[in-house]
Amino acid sequence: MQYKAEIHVTLKRTVNDPQGLAIRGGLHSLGYEGVEAVRAGKFIEVWLEADSAEEAERQAGEMSDQLLANPVIEDYTVAIGETLTQASPSGGGVTE
Amino acid sequence: MQYKAEIHVTLKRTVNDPQGLAIRGGLHSLGYEGVEAVRAGKFIEVWLEADSAEEAERQAGEMSDQLLANPVIEDYTVAIGETLTQASPSGGGVTE
Numbered sequence: 222m223q224y225k226a227e228i229h230v231t232l233k234r235t236v237n238d239p240q241g242l243a244i245r246g247g248l249h250s251l252g253y254e255g256v257e258a259v260r261a262g263k264f265i266e267v268w269l270e271a272d273s274a275e276e277a278e279r280q281a282g283e284m285s286d287q288l289l290a291n292p293v294i295e296d297y298t299v300a301i302g303e304t305l306t307q308a309s310p311s312g313g314g315v316t317e
Numbered sequence: 318m319q320y321k322a323e324i325h326v327t328l329k330r331t332v333n334d335p336q337g338l339a340i341r342g343g344l345h346s347l348g349y350e351g352v353e354a355v356r357a358g359k360f361i362e363v364w365l366e367a368d369s370a371e372e373a374e375r376q377a378g379e380m381s382d383q384l385l386a387n388p389v390i391e392d393y394t395v396a397i398g399e400t401l402t403q404a405s406p407s408g409g410g411v412t413e
Contacts, residue, residue, distance in 0.1 A: 223353070229360050244361065247384050253376060255366040257319070264325050264360040265340065270351040280349060288343050 224271055225304045226281035230290045230297045231262035265289055274301050320367055322377035323396045326386045327358035361385055370397050 232238050240261040248256045267284065271277035281299045290297040328334050336357040344352045363380065367373035377395045386393040 231360065231362075241361075244385070248363075248380055251380075251383055253365070253380060255376070256363060256380075257366065258364040260362040262360040262362070264327065264358040265337075266327075266356040266358070267344075267352060268354040269349070270353065280351070284344055284347075284349060284352075287347055289340070 222271065222273075223304050224269055224274060224277035225302045226267040226269065226277060227300045227302070228265040228267065228281060228285055228289055228297055229262060230265065230285070230295050231260060233294055233296055236294045262295075263289075268304060274303070277301050318367065318369075319400050320365055320370060320373035321398045321400045322363040322365065322373060323398070324361040324363065324377060324381055324385055324393055325358060326361065326381070326391050326393045327356060329390055329392055332390045358391075359385075364400060370399070373397050 232241075238260050241259040244261060245256055245259040248259070267281060269277055269280060271280060278299055278301045281301065285297040285299065286292060328337075334356050337355040340357060341352055341355040344355070363377060365373055365376060367376060374395055374397045377397065381393040381395065382388060
């Protein structure tokens with residue numbers, strides 16, 4: 222069965238976020254004075270074959286630990302959904 | 318009232334995603350042969366003051382159009398939640 226894992230990778234609260242600060246500065250420059258803080262993170266979608274949703278979630282967690290997140294400075298969350306096989310982009314883009 | 322906007326910025330389906338392809342290659346190298354496709358996007362959290370959730374959502378959409386997303390190649394979604402003021406990191410990191 223094919224599953225889609227939605228993985229959010231965010232900097233830990235105690236880690237400074239220069240990208241977020243830059244975005245906040247840009248938003249202030251554009252006139253959005255109500256913006257108090259910005260944190261920038263990654264959103265990674267992984268389509269994978271697995272025997273069960275639990276197995277897909279276990280694998281996605283392992284992938285996050287090993288490659289997608291830096292556990293020293295980042296946290297991650299994994300959410301699993303079932304997909305139709307047709308819903309997967311083939312290899313990251315239609316041009317491939 | 319303070320709101321938190323969670324903004325997902327993803328490449329349009331028709332746009333090639335070299336970062337996603339690189340991640341997929343890395344996952345295959347690590348032995349995750351079940352991975353069929355990967356798409357990499359951005360996850361941006363914005364804490365902002367607004368009069369209502371509708372106003373916060375409108376502003377977050379505008380910010381996405383103007384700064385956070387490139388509408389030529391990227392899509393975005395905005396989700397709004399209410400926050401306690403204390404929940405906001407001050408300016409993107411505790412060191413600031």
